[in-house]
Amino acid sequence: MLDMRLYMLQRLSALVMAPLVFGHIAVMIYAIGGGLSAAEVLGRTQGSVGWMLFYGTFVVVVSIHAAIGLRVVLAETIRIGRLPLALFSWAVCLGLLYMGLSAVHAVTAS
């Protein structure tokens, strides 16, 4: 169900994700506390390679991490074969990637 490769991928994605989570929370507090409007936020993110890389990386590691985590939860909650389990994991990963990267594109493309 969880071989060493997936296990390591989940640990390493967590390692990358941890500082990004703190960065994201800091950005949220700054944006809300400072009362930035949507237009002001977009003014800073659009065309910014930095924000694109920050949130792009975030989306990629979250998609990997969440897909592996949900895979374990599913496998331990219901009896399920390897193939459906693999399909489920890929669907979660690709779904999150699609949604996340569309959002990153929407706020950072110029």
Place this chain on the structure above:
Amino acid sequence: MPDAAASLSVSVWRGGPEAGAFRSFDVPALKNQTVLDVVAWIQRNAEPTLSYRFACRVGMCGSCAMMVNGQPRWTCRTHVRKVAEDGRLEIAPLRNLPVIKDLAVDMDPFFDKWVKAEGVFHSSTDRAADIAPVRPSTPARVAADAGIECINCAVCYAACDSVAANPDYLGPAALNRAWTLLNDAKDSGRVAILDAVSRPGGCTSCHSQGSCERFCPNELSPLTSIAGLKREAAWRFLRKES
């Protein structure tokens, strides 16, 4: 504490692998009494065909474990006054193992997993070789010593929710043994052990919640041993050792 005249209300699981039910018994409450004493009293005085397992009665052999009020215990060393709730006891066969009859479970899956985890000694010398010195103070020996006093009672295995959720999971006791051997200077099975515990159902299936450590009657910490295995397996993966 119940006085000598009081009695305990005890329900005991009766039945085989297919079907069964709890049966109630009134057992005289004594000042000093273990859960195993209660089971023995029922078998001798009320239910002669009740099956259960024990041997040493002093916490050495690991054969008397049962679920007591929903929690796994070594019954020969568990005092009734510590676990009874309002004078009630519910005694059931150990969780996570197939029932043979009444309170006796089939321990085979538990021990098969010890072998699967390479929890067997891997010799590197023969009887002609000199006895290898083992220094008690080395970090590896200290780690091995911390997990060595296991009595194979399967209390941790019954307490483990990961075993309940994933029948292929090797479980705390087998992995704890694998860890003590990995740290044993006389054992030469490092590669075999790390291979075995890195497979699906190995150390990566542990959720690190620590029920094993909470319930182990010998106060061992399989959780810590498994964390050690995870660490070793992860480094080996990163270094691509074989």
